[in-house]
Amino acid sequence: MLLKPHQLYHACNAKLLTFETTAELEHLSETIGQERALEAIKFGVGMPHAGFNLYVMGSHGLGRHTLVHEALIKQSMDAPCPLDWCYVANFQHPNNPTALGILAGTGRKLQRDMAQLIDNLIQAIPAAFRGDEYQRRAKEIQEDLSQREREMVKRLGEKAEGLGITLMQGPTGFTLAPFKEGKMLSTEQFDELPEEEQKKLNEGLETIKKQLKETMSHIPEWQREMQQRFSKLNRETMELTVTEFMAELEKEYQQDEKISAYLTHIKQDIIENVDQFRLAGESEEHNVTALDPGFTRYRVNVLVDNADTLGAPVIFEDNPTYQNLLGRIEHLARMGTLQTDFTLIKLGALHRANGGYLILDVEKVLTNPFAWDGLKRAIKSREIRIESLERQLSLISTISLEPEPIPMNLKVVLVGSRELFYLLKEYDPEFGLLFKVAADFSERFPRDDNNELLYARLIATLQKREGIRDITRDGVARIIEHNSRLAQDGDKISLHMSTLLDLLQEANYHAEQQKENRIRQKDVDAAIEAQTFRGNQYQQQLQEAIQKDIIKIETKGVQLAQVNGLSYLQLGDHTFGAPTCISATARIGGGEFIDIERETKQGGPIHSKGVLILTSYLGQRYAKNQPLSMTASLVFEQTYGQIEGDSASAAELCAILSAIGDIPIKQSLAITGSINQHGEMQAIGGVCQKIEGFFDICKARGLSGEQGVIIPLSNAKDLMLKQEIIEASAAGLFHIFAIKHAEEAMALLSGLPAGIPDEEGIYPEGTFNFLIQVKLAEWIALRLHYAGASMKEE
Structure with missing residues (x-):
């Protein structure tokens, strides 16, 4: 199916954006699209039983820290203020300082x-x-x-x-x-x-x-x-x-009572x-x-001072080392020796957050030696015990302090990726007992008319919070469309707040350079283009290599067993597509398929799976009741790195069919798509970037009106192509075909129909399937001939 120009870009419904600028929009009181995560946070915070700590998961840029911090701050305002904690001298056992838990403000x-x-x-x-x-x-x-x-x-x-x-x-x-x-x-x-x-x-x-x-x-x-x-x-x-x-x-x-008992000991x-x-x-x-050293034992070491704390504390520890979490005992050099006392006991993040909430990046905790074990030990025992790592590792044997443990009552919130969550769940038996609540952040937001207006309010909220210029209606529409493209799903909008905020700030910069009072669509376009330009140097070098025929990509004429596949690449924040020449060979044999990428260990497991699926389709389609008397090989030409993914399996299938039937393939068309064992086309990722990558090469060489790209029909709703492709499509210079089955792709590439088999399963002449059947029949006959000749010689 040839897609119409209006199907290549799913524009925002400007009629529903009934405002001139974001200044007219009501700001959101809470974020959108994260109801599931917020409900989990609310449950985890409110659950009083042990072990109901939280793991907040999602990719970077979703605003997890901000949202969690805001939710906890809101919850903490109604919580009681925790105690002050002090360490004082233990006159009976000087090496075991006493911990005093007293009312907030009493410590100082x-x-x-x-x-x-x-x-x-x-x-x-x-x-x-x-x-x-x-x-x-x-x-x-x-x-x-x-x-x-x-x-x-x-x-x-x-x-x-x-x-x-x-x-x-x-x-x-x-x-x-x-x-x-x-x-x-x-x-x-x-x-x-x-x-x-x-x-x-x-x-x-x-x-x-x-x-x-x-x-x-x-x-x-x-x-x-x-x-x-x-x-x-x-x-x-x-x-x-x-x-x-x-x-x-x-x-x-x-x-x-605690202070009274302490004063009694002091007096004595x-x-x-x-x-x-x-x-x-x-x-x-x-x-x-x-302050004289001789009177140190009468001092009060205020470890935690909650005099100025309103409600429960909400603490984020950015560097969760073992000592930064559980505290430490410092030493002073005096007369050539290291000495310490209870006034040199320093607090950790667990002390500061005690009675409230502690937010940690799980990756940082895991990468700091002993921090993860120390955190789990504190959560399990529900007390904060300050122990030096040297003593734990038996690196020193000198007498040191053993401060009295402080009772711990707090909620720990880990922020991390989904991969780490499932790895910890699988390999750490204690993790599931200590972190029973998972708050899973959504990556995308459903895109419909109501939600587009809601997303516009989100943009207005961020714009106001960051002190950015008001954004016009067409500017908001362009931002929504761009974030829909980033979601790689026409029915969704990306919820990556950091990416959205970066775009707003950069568009504001461009508006400022143009001395504009508002951010318009052209400013948003300028910001998007600038972001692309800063990261696309490798893409340009790759395109130059293709244009100079250093990397051979044909965009006109026909070739046997050679198909233009489309690759999706990501370098940092920049993503782009590029064509790749996929070639195949086929000859008489015993049904072997050689994936050169796999043989050379350049192919990943998903790519290898795609090759095995297409070989299964070939056997089911053309050799159901007879042996598949052929040997075929596949390769991605001029690739020198890892090949992964199955989005080229449709292109690989067409290359093999061309090799089997000696069927010329149009080089003016490129194809992307995954197939199942029945040859049905399946959706792939990065469809917009792939189409644009091939279009750029064709445009550089001159659009002939024959070039185009074949994609799965299920990806048609995801298209958010750049304007020049839409214009080229409207002018009949570039075409986008959306198909359901691999045979439709072969028909487009070969210019021959697939045909419908008769009662005996024979395809009519003039179809590519007929040519493939004839060639396979010839190879079967040849194998029988050679086998018979061999028996006569014996």
């Missing part, structure tokens, strides 16, 4: 209050020890000890005096010496005394020495008692001071470390504050 306040408390105590505690009351009581304790010592010396001196011994106390201790008549005796004087008197004095000296030693043994005990009294005094002084300064703090946080530790505060306050080297 507690942090400030603790810093202020320590600063106050650093000043107040030394002042308390310098106070009159403390000095008085300390003096009393010291006087008590001195009084005891004086009384001891007095009693011992009186006793010594009764024995004729004097007791003297000097800087280095006590001295005993005999005396007589109030005078201390020298050694010579002592020796002159009667022996009896000397003996008596010596006995007195020994007695006093013994009693002095016994008395002196009580002094350490008295000193210990004094020290205990001083410690008690210090503790009482500390308790009074600390209690005084912490009373208001304890009252303020008395409703929170401060009292037990009185000397640290006294020395800090009395230091003359520098002004000691709460």
Whole structure:
């Protein structure tokens, strides 16, 4: 069927676009065409049970991140604000910092209050020890000890005096010496005394020495008692001071049991470390504050601060490494060693999103070592445990921190491709248990009159949001038509938001260059042409090679067993079509088919499948009740890369039929289409690009009125060809044929009808099927002849 010019381009119904510019259109409150995905997101977010996390799938450019983020933001506004999370010192187990989950906004306040408390105590505690009351009581304790010592010396001196011994106390201790008549005796004087008197004095000296030693043994005990009294005094002084300064703090946080328990531990530790505060306050080297390393254990590490958070947090982590997800413990280099403490614990994305929603690109998670396993472990255990990778891999054995895990309650939303979803579903048994909800984004939007107007409103919404010029009605129509072409389906419109937005922005740029206040159709056309021009260098080089006969493509005359097939190529964002010469040979044989592409491993599995299907059709069509006595080969001439797809199977079939029947094929026609085992034509992709690729070659060589392209009838509705092809068709210079069966293609290419077989299955003369039957019959006869001759020789 020869298609009419109006069938080559399915234009937008401008009558239904009842507006002059997009400024008149009502903007959309939500996106269109993604109802299925939005319903899945709504269900996954609302489902409270474990494992109902989401996997959002679709191709790049559909606006998945934007739509998911907007949907979650809307949902999060009604959710309660999550807790603040802080890490504080664990005074019983210093290597296991304690996690505090407290009301939002309390974390930063507690942090400030603790810093202020320590600063106050650093000043107040030394002042308390310098106070009159403390000095008085300390003096009393010291006087008590001195009084005891004086009384001891007095009693011992009186006793010594009764024995004729004097007791003297000097800087280095006590001295005993005999005396007589109030005078201390020298050694010579002592020796002159009667022996009896000397003996008596010596006995007195020994007695006093013994009693002095016994008395002196009580002094350490008295000193210990004094020290205990001083410690008690210090503790009482500390308790009074600390209690005084912490009373208001304890009252303020008395409703929170966790903070109250923490303050109790803080109070006890401060009292037990009185000397640290006294020395800090009395230091003359520098002004000691709460930031001094010696007071680190009294700090509050606010890990998650939700003071400014409205509703539940919605977090997107662009770099989901293991540490960026689960947090990390940093270290400081001090005196040549690495040291750490709980204030160096840093949060991860799971901490920031706790109580809300975390959005991740699944491909980035999978490509970061250990991130996927760490994420799954956190979801399964429902807690965030900060562990260094070095410890997990046993790369270090030093003592490190083991922070208390934080309970986790959030929804994880993975954004990725369909391929990754099905691969994870197949090969990761845990994936299906943890991500039970799939939100599948639609790639295309049904194209009808109502939806075209709805799509126009989408264009207006994007135009307004991006601050782009208003777009006229003909400009909107051209955008809709272009996105229908991108969808490769005449009944659909592409929903790739990034591609649409790029086109709007580029059209706006062209309008700006032309100093236009609105974006018109010509600006949209200019943007489309500019996009094509930037990416079509290889296409132009390929066309030049064809025009110079470096790559041989015939566009006139006839050839045996040679057909112009059409290929579809994609390089980055640019797609285009190009003709390819497909040739075949056929000779007497035993029914073998050689696909040279497959034999050389250039053909992909789908291409090989197409070749096998057409060989099956040949057998069913021409050798149902007889052997297929032929050997055939197929090849894509001058191709040096991978051949994939079955859209050339119709062209390959026609090339083989031409080779079998010695039927000349018109080179002015190109063909694309897939066939099934019954020879029926099936739809293929890239039909517009393929037609345009052959047209460009024909146009460059000069349109003769005989050139054209044969396509499957099922692809006719997908045609959105460029204007010059429509004009050439209207002038009778280029033709598009849409067919249902491969025999229609062979009839067009050969100029011979297919014919209708008679009761014996013989086709009438003058048909290409008759020529094929005759040739196959000849080969059968030849095989029988050669087989008989061989038997006679034997």
